[in-house]
Amino acid sequence: MKKKLEVQAIENGSVIDHIAAGKGVKILKFFQLTDTNQKITIGLNLPTGGSTTKDLIKIENTQITGVQANQLALFAPDATINLIDDYDVVKKFKVELPEAISGVLACPNSNCISHNEPVDSLFYIKQKQQIKLKCHYCEKSFATSFFKELD
Incomplete structure (x- = not known):
C-alpha cells in the first residue's frame, strides 16, 4: 500500500x-x-x-x-x-506542565479577589494526573473541568 x-x-x-x-x-x-x-x-x-x-x-x-x-x-x-x-x-x-500558570485562566470562584482587582490570575499545579489547580488568591483548588475555557 x-x-x-x-x-x-x-x-x-x-x-x-x-x-x-x-x-x-x-x-x-x-x-x-x-x-x-x-x-x-x-x-x-x-x-x-x-x-x-x-x-x-x-x-x-x-x-x-x-x-x-x-x-x-x-x-x-x-x-x-x-x-x-x-x-x-x-x-x-x-509540552510540560509548569509549577504555576499566570494570566491564562480565570478563577472559577466568583468571590475570588482576582475578579475585582487589577491582578493576573495565578494558579499552582497541585496535581498533574487529572490536573488540579490551586488559586494563589483564594487558595481554592479546582479540577480543569471547572474552567469554562477548557470545556
Missing part, C-alpha cells in the same frame, strides 16, 4: 502534534491563533498508526514559545511542538 502525505508541509513555523482528538479547535480558539493573517492548517481525527486518532495544528511564520507550550499542556498534555525552518524540523519538544 502506498503512503500519501495528508497534510502539506510548511516552510517556516510551528507544528503542534499529538493533540487529543477533538481538542484542536478549542486550542485554536483559546490561543487566538486565528487572529493573525498567517496560514493555519488543522487536521482533525487523523490516524495515529494505532486504533486512536489525534488532532494537529500547523501555523506558518509563528514560533510557539516555551511559555505558550507550557500553557498548552493544560489542554494537550501529550502534545509535541515542532519548530520548522526552511521545511526542516530545527527543534522538537514535548
